[in-house]
Amino acid sequence: MLPKVSVVVPIYKVENYLARCVDSILNQTYLNLEVILVNDGSPDQCGKMIEEYAAKDTRVKAVHKQNGGLSDARNYGMKYVTGEYTLFVDSDDWADLSMIEDMVSTSLSFQADVVQSAFYYAYEDHLLFDNRYYSQDDPPVILNNKEVMSELVINERVKNFAWGKLYRTKLIKDIPFKKGVLFEDVFWAHKVMHQVNKYVILNRPQFYYLQRSDSxxxxxxxxxxxxxxxxxxxxxxxxxxxxxxxxxxxxxxxxxxxxxxxxxxxxxxxxxxxxxxxxxxxxxxxxxxxxxxxxxxxxxxxxxxxxxxxxxxxxxxxxxxxxxxxxxxxxxxxxxxxxxxx
Incomplete structure (x- = not known):
């Protein structure tokens, strides 16, 4: 049987974006999922919406907590993870429907600790794709520990973002996100990559990173x-x-x-x-x-x-x-x- 993927989605004040995000996960071609929707004390309809998802799909776990910020919500969601793999998705972003299948297949083929999907910067009327280093048609890029740490520091090919990457759960389960800070991924990513032996980059963008209009x-x-x-x-x-x-x-x-x-x-x-x-x-x-x-x-x-x-x-x-x-x-x-x- 194919390994289970746990998808952790922290949720706060995103009722206008939430359905697009969650639907893109539940409609994946890869079916062996558990989707952990973490309501971080959202004051809008998000709590009700995730309960409705849980009632309709047994793969969904709807959990609620007092507001504590993105790091706290991710850490809380990790308590419920039972999958061999973990994927973080922010609740205003979304994915192509074959993304998880492609990432799991790649991880199994290369015995990778982490698989990274390329992504689009998603604006209201257009997308941007960073084609400065790789073409969408290029084969996967394989990095060892020293190479991935170097790329993480440069922050071009390998971004500090926690999302859009498929992690072996055992790699990250004991590395919590730092609470009470902005740019929490910068405090976290190097600790994870230090554990990585093989890191694979997929160059076809399958993830959409929403760009809000606020400058x-x-x-x-x-x-x-x-x-x-x-x-x-x-x-x-x-x-x-x-x-x-x-x-x-x-x-x-x-x-x-x-x-x-x-x-x-x-x-x-x-x-x-x-x-x-x-x-x-x-x-x-x-x-x-x-x-x-x-x-x-x-x-x-x-x-x-x-x-x-x-x-x-x-x-x-x-x-x-x-x-x-x-x-x-x-x-x-x-x-x-x-x-x-x-």
Whole structure:
């Protein structure tokens, strides 16, 4: 008999998206599923909706808890997992109907610990597919432990996202998500990948990652700085286990710090007294030697860091000038993603 796949879906205030998500799971061509729908204290109709699903389909477990956030809901859902494999799906995303069958087949064929599906960034009227590294028709990519950790740190071919990946349950059952933080996957993914011997990437996109219309500038708060905390925590882990990735990890940290300094500038009213900007500035200055070593082969980042260390506003001016030159077509636009109209 084919192995059981447990699908954990944390749910909060998504009544407009929930049916599309759950239907895409229950209608999979792969039938040996248990679908754990975790109502994280949602104040809308989501709790009632998941009870209706459970009444209609014996594969569905509807569970309810007080609101505790995405990490807490995933951790709670893991208590009910009995499958050999586990898949996380966020409740506003959805999947092609053959995705799980393809992922299980791949895992069995390659004896993989984790199988990753390619995905679309799903907007209201179009999809975007990241075709910079692989074509949809390319064969599966097989990575060993060191390769997958390297790709995870670079965060291009292997993203930090927990969703869209089929995990052997034994690999993740004792690695809970960190509660009370944003960007919880950054605190979690490296601990999982450290256990991986074989990781397989499927290049045909079968997962749809919904892009909400709210811009990061409009919705930005200092809680977004959790990503820097997560990257620092991961860096300590890398220093202890993957010495060859230290510079790459520093590069990601400095790029993220520069980005968030600029976002704080745009949201000055949310950074009273400039406390968070000063923290970032102090951190970059304190680690300037390590950062300069890490970015020396990255011409663009090297320039941004040098300007920031002279004065942060010089980097802001540099980026603004580049944006203007692209707008008036004196500089080429960066390579974009493939657009598919729907």
């Amino acid at each position: 990061i500038v409009a919705t930005y708060t200092p809680r977004n700085l959790d990503i820097i905390k997560g990257l620092k925590e991961r860096h300590s882990f890398i220093e202890g286990h993957y010495e060859g990735l230290i510079d790459e990890s520093y590069k990601v940290i400095v790029r993220t710090c520069l980005t968030h300094f600029n976002l704080l500038l745009l949201n000055g009213q949310k950074d009273k007294g400039g406390i968070h900007k000063q923290e970032i500035k102090n951190y970059i200055q304190t680690h300037a030697a390590q950062f300069n070593k890490a970015v020396k082969k990255d011409k663009e980042l090297k320039k941004q860091l040098a300007l920031f260390l002279i004065h942060p506003y010089l980097n802001v001016g540099f980026l603004a000038a580049k944006k203007l030159l692209r707008k008036i077509k004196l500089l080429p636009r960066p390579i974009g993603l493939e657009r598919i109209n729907t």
